[in-house]
Amino acid sequence: MQRQPFEPANLDAGIKTFLDDLTESGSVGFDSAPVEEMRALFVELATHLDAPNAELEAVSDHQAPGPDGEITVRLYVPKNARPNGGALVFFHGGGWVIGNLQTHDSMCRRLANHGGVKVISVDYRLAPEHKYPAAIDDAIAAYTWVCGEAEFFDIDRKQIAVGGDSAGGALAAIVSNELAKTDLRPAMQVLIYPVTQIIGATLSRAVLADGYFLSANDIKFFGEQYLSEPGQALLPKVSPILHPDLSNVPPALIVTAGFDPLCDEGLAYAEKLRWAGVGVEEIHAPSLIHGFANLTALSPAALSAVEDTAQRMGKALKRQSRSKG
Structure with a gap:
């Protein structure tokens, strides 16, 4: 998939207003305040900037x-x-440092409602208190547990x-890669503007290094908080695009945004999966920024992209059910 040139005129109007407001307020990067303060600010942002959702049948913690x-x-x-239907095990974004069940509550509700599948969101351990590999260890453990409890949750183990999203997209990709050749292989992977490499020199990272919500300094800060030493950035369990064998990983739905510094690595990961023979479906939102799935109250395009993601995921899982039935 080809992205559009980085022309400011192509930026979504609602998103532009949001970015202008951030600039006028003197807002600076994620590294500008103590981690606990940034976590609280992320909760506030996600709570106020996501569009309302339809009611669900049930929400419960386990x-x-x-x-x-x-x-x-x-x-x-x-x-x-559907009874004995599909499910999505979801890992929230936030650079492995911020974010929790609350910040992505609205997003998970929307994915469930529009996908017609149960969503199970995972509150994995965060850095810097818990550095690599804590997050991925928790992600694999939680996913494995859900598979073992499929009957309890009334979901099909094969769906x-x-x-x-973001760092959570990296975790989903890594879970897929690590379990690709086991009987726990996921049915599919849904990667929303994923981090596929912690250290990377892409055009989108260079051109969009500042002024588009996620900055180059933010990316550097999150990586430093997550990793114990820089060399870990080259590990496939940190940067999934570096995995040497992607030939048996699950089919992927990859979502990218035109004004996201991570755009090019998301597109590159989709291409690498295709070269490995993996089925890939892409959604590209040319006018949006990183984090748009938490900003659906600001932009009809953002809301539409999340709903489209959910619907395509639900359809893909239903197709798998029919093919295996």
Whole structure:
């Protein structure tokens, strides 16, 4: 898929107003305040800037066993969920440092409602308190537990997808890669503006280094908080695009945004998967920025892109159900 040139005139009007407001308020990067303060600000942003959702059938929290204690997961059951149907195990974004179940509550509700599948959101451990590999260890543990509890959740073990946005997209890709040749291989991976390499020199990272919500300094800061030493950035369990063998990973739905510094690495990951023989479907939102799935109240295009993602995921899981039935 080819992206459009980075022309400011192509930026979504609602998103432009949001970015202008950030500039006028003197807002600076994610590294400008203590981590706990940035976490609280992210909760506030996500709560106020996401569009309302239709009601769900049920929402409940559960505890999954993890490598360092229990992991809280939140189950979203839409009213149109099929008995013994599909599910998405979701990992939130936030650079492995910020974000939680609350920041992505609205997003998960929307994915469940418009996908017609149950969504199980994972509250994995965050850096810098818990550096690599804590997040990926929790992600694999939570996904494995959901697979083992498929009957309890009334989901089809063969229709469990993994997904996430930003750093959560990286976790979903890594879970897919690590389990690709096991009987726990996910049904598909849904990667929403994913981080596919922590250290990277792409055109989108260079051109969009500042002024588009996620900056080059933010990316550097998150990487430093997540990793114990820089060399870990070259590990496939950190940067999934560096995995040496992607030939058996699940089919992917990859979402990219035209004004996201991570755009090019998302497109490159889609291409690498295709070269490995993996089925890839892409959604490109040319006028949007990184994090748009948390900004749906500001932009009809952002809302439409998230709904489209959910619908395509739901259809893909239904196709798998029919093909295996």
